[in-house]
Structures are given as C-alpha cells and as structure tokens.
Amino acid sequence: MTSIKVKFRPSVTDNKEGCIYYQITHNRVVRQIRSGLYLFESEWDKNISSVRLLPETCDSRKLYLLSIDERIQLDSKRLKTIIIRLENKGDDYSAKDIIYQFRNYSDRLSFFHFMQGIINQLKSLNRIRTSETYESALTSFMKYRNGQDIQLCEIDSDVLMLYEAWLKEKGICPNSISFYMRILRAVYNRAVEKELAEQKYPFKHVYTGIDKTVKRAVPLKIIKRIKELDVTFKPYLDFAKDMFLFSFYTRGMSFIDMAYLRKSDLKAGILTYRRRKTGQQLIIKWEKCMEDIIMKYKNTYDTQYLLPIITKSLVDERKQYRNAIYRVNAALKEVARLVELPIPLTMYCARHSWASIAKSKNIPISVISEGMGHDSEETTRIYLASLDTSIIDEANSLIIKSL
DSSP, X not given: OEEEEEEEEXXXXXXXXXXXXXXXXXXXXXXXXXXXXXXXXXXXXXXXXXXXXXXXXXXXXXXXXXXHHHHHHHHHHHHHHHHHHHHXXXXXXXXXXXXXXXXXXXXXXXXXXXXXXXXXXXHHTTOHHHHHHHHHHHHHHHHHTTTOOOBGGGOOHHHHHHHHHHHHHTTOOHHHHHHHXXXXXXXXXXXHHTTSSOOXXXXXXXXXXXXXXXXXXXXXXXXXXXXXXXXXXXXXXXXXXXXXXXXXXXXXXXXXXXXXXXXXXXXXXXXEEEOTTTOOEEEEEOOHHHHHHHHHTGGGOOSSBXXXXXXXXXXXXXXXXXHHHHHHHHHHHHHHHHXXXXXXXXXXXXXXXXXXXHHHTTOOHHHHTTTTOSSOHHHHHHHHHTSOHXXXXXXXXXXXXXX
C-alpha cells in the first residue's frame, strides 16, 4: 500500500515563506520530496491540504498561488502514475524508487533544466555566441522567478505576461524584452517538438517584434574630433580611440570580427574576412589609416591576430574578447565626453556612423543598403552580397578622405 500526502512546512523565520513537500509512504517506510514551492502559512489550508486564497490577496499573488495549486495537482498526478506503473510491473519497489523516478521525470520537464541542456548543446556545437544569448535570457527569467524552477507545462500566457511586466518595471527596452521572449519561445517550441509540452501558444500576448531603434550614428565632425584627439597620455583611451577608428575605416566592422582578424587575412593590399555572425565574406581595400593603427601596436604582442585584442595564447580567447569589448566601450564613454558628444559612444556607433555618413555623401542606397536602417539585417546582407566590392571600396575611400 502506497500513500501520497501534500504537506506544508512553515519557515522558522518570521514573515518568511514556508515550503510544500510530498510525503510518500510505502510499506511503512516514509520518505519526503521537496517540491520547490513556497508560500506563507496563512496561504495554506492544512485541513484540506490545499492552497488558500485570502480576500485581501492581490491579483498577481493570486495568479502565483493558483500556479502553485496547479503544480501540486500535476506533481500528485505524476506520482500516482509512477506508482501505478511500478505496481503493474509486478516487481518489488521501494519509496526510494518512486522518488528517483519522480525526480528524473521532473528534470526532463523542468524549464530551467531543459533550457540549460540546449545551452550545453550549443556550446558543444561551438555556437558560443548563441549559447551566451540563451544564457542571458535564462538568467533574466531565473531572476524573475527568484530562482524557482517551473515545469514546461506551466509556461502559459499569464506567466509570460507577468514576466514582461517585470521587465518593463526594471526599465528594460522593448527590443531587449522581445529578445528574451524570442529566445524563450524557441526553447518552448523545441520542447513541443520533443513532445515534452503541449503547444498552447503562450507567447501570443507578449511583444516579440523588433522596434526601430534610435540611430547611434555620430556626424563626420565628431569622427574628425575623435581622430584628432590626443589621448596618448592615457593608453587605455588611446587604444579605445584606435579601435573605434579602425572599425569606422573598415566600414563598421564589428569588434568580434576585429578581434579574430588574422595576419594572414591581409594580402596584397586586400583584407578578406568572414563575419562571425553571418558567415558572409567581406573584402576591404587596405588603406594607410588602417596600416598606421596596425603598425602602432606591431611590437606589443605576438599572436596570429592582426589587432592587439586577443594577445595571450594560453588564455581563453572568448574571455579576452569579452574583457576587451567591456574595457573599450567603457573608455569610449570618456572619449565621448572629451569630444563633447552628448550621447554615449560605443564600438557599435562606428557601424551606424559609416552608414549614415555614406548616405550623406550621396553614395547610392544600393551600395550602403542604408547601413543599419533596414528593418532586418537579412535585407542588408542581401544588398551587400550582390555588390561589386570595388564600388564599396571607392565609397570607403571617399569617406576616409573626408577626414
């Protein structure tokens, strides 16, 4: 004979939530399973072992308590199913066997556990950047949940609408909210594909679009000020200035592509590289201003890379890149103050700036594809992929000569 009871253990600390646990009794052996569900003693009716909704409870708390009640019902159902399965096998089993199967089953259906598995898989496929974005989304969602896991079947529109409201309250911009939601949706859809969850379209009431962001381009006169700025007395500012200008000179090359440029990518006055984000190959005519920056740091490091961003062969390269972009962007804020720029300056501004200045020079839209002005980066890539690189090089030379 096996029995299942849902019980509540109050906290020993005043005004702190207690926890729900499940008591399994089999052949007079009693075992307990922590549920990971927490509520206050006043919110639990011990007479009927159920959640109690008080009249003064606010709406958001009611939704939380209802989700706990639903989780208890699901867990109880799973435990009963496991016991029936073990009984039907006809073999002897223990309370420990019930708990083991329940935990193993719960792990597979845990949203945190499932998403972490996807992150680990991305890392094994060397899709490091994507794994980092997934980790960022998971970290945000876990903070919202206060570290309390949630089952895949519990992901519904109410949960996500409350998460969206929490993000807005934290001052997160719409595009960042959409970024997190789209990643969580991809994870949820993967669970549906694996038949670990039923498709309930829980993301239909939250924002998953892309707003047009305020352009972060700076005018040509500011680029000139940055170029003429003497910060040699502060090497960290000088380095940040050089990296910003190098990106601008190379048509807004992203910092990660700069970090992984190899010396072998530069041949016969032509720089050839593939964007790590898209795999698209780009060819850039080498200019003297680019060479000046390379020569400035030539003897300060000895690696296969063209720029002094990844400089240590025995240290994790990704970590060196991330530390460098953090330091450079922090220094660029100080550079912005020195050139009297009222907006924050980052490496990404170089890309916006090149596109904006190219447009102001009446360079055809088909050449620059309006820089970052397209609704999707895919459109930009289609335009750039079909262009004669000599036209782009001519446009780039025109911009550089304007400095």
